[in-house]
Structure formats: C-alpha cells, structure tokens
Amino acid sequence: AQSVTQPDIHITVSEGASLELRCNYSYGATPYLFWYVQSPGQGLQLLLKYFSGDTLVQGIKGFEAEFKRSQSSFNLRKPSVHWSDAAEYFCAVGAAGGFKTIFGAGTRLFVKA
C-alpha cells in the first residue's frame, strides 16, 4: 500500500538558517510526489511536484526538493528561511495513472528571530 512518512512532527529554525524537511514514501513504482504548504487559517498550496526528469525540482518561494529513488525520499530544502515560511508542510504521493493523493502527517515549521 502507498504511504508517506514525515518523521518530524515539528521543527524550529532560526531566520536565515537553512531548512530540510524529510519525507519518505512507500510505493511499488515510480511515484508522483508533491509538497504542499498550509499557512495558518489557509488551505493547502502546492510548492512543487515531481513525476519525471531531473530529480532536483524547483518550486515557489525559493523551495526545492530532491527525489532519491534509492532512499525512497523526497526531502524539501530551502537555503535561507524567512519568518513568513512558518507553516505546516505536507508531503504527498499520487499513484501513476491513479486519481488519489496520499498525504503525510505534516511537519510544522516554527521560525525564530
């Protein structure tokens, strides 16, 4: 069965520091992978997605993610965090040819001054 694991429930980083949010997935074939962000009181917004090609994908707001098949991972990174990045981040997987998205439990990011 497909599943998504985000090992960190919450992470605190200082403003200006680098960020990496972890995501591991379980899927029998090449997955379609997504990162969404949920700002307080808002719905989810797509940051980036991967389904083929270059394993390093660029997204909005300066985020990037790298697909590593050997590690079944799709970690999200940002070189320098801004206070406005404080939010909850969800990794998700979609099945090839399918129609459902499976979400991880989310990682809440806190940014300290």
Add this chain to the structure above:
Amino acid sequence: DADVTQTPRNRITKTGKRIMLECSQTKGHDRMYWYRQDPGLGLRLIYYSFDVKDINKGEISDGYSVSRQAQAKFSLSLESAIPNQTALYFCATSDQGQGVGGELFFGEGSRLTVL
C-alpha cells in the same frame, strides 16, 4: 474572490444534528474532493467526484454523504454528527488525475466542532 469557496468556515453543532458543508469552485475543474484534516494524521480522503454523475467513496466515507449538484458545486453532509467528526474539512479540485501530475487546489477549510 477565492477559486474554491467553502461555507461555513466555522461551525459548532451538537451530537445528532445534520450538518452540510458546501463547496463551490470557479476553476472549471471536473474533479472535486472532500478531505478531512486531523492533527498528526494529515489529510484523509472522504469522497471524490469526477463529474456530476460520478461519485466515489474515499478511505473514510462512513458517516458522510455527498452531493454533486453541478460541475461547480460539491456538498458534504453529516447526517447525524458525532464528536469524533470534529475536524477541519477541505474541499479541493483538480483538472487531471493526481497520478499524471495533477495539482490539487484547496479551499480555505471548514472547521467543524461537534459537542
């Protein structure tokens, strides 16, 4: 105005009451979804619809029903609300299957509290 609009945004109700959450969209997408968000569990799919005549159960459909009144409208009903249905509910749309790279577009959520 938001592309995906949910009403109400907040609702407090009592056990046993019937509740309807409404969703309307202006994106012109055929596919619509209802998700439930609980802390530590992420989002779980309740129901999804690919067009007005096509409605399907998701992973946690028990205790819920839906109606697709038009391409742009998709409502979620709780016939007899219970406290463990207290959650944040999201409506979402997409213009293609998730497995072919389709992005989900979310409403701002409806927070439901059942006392």
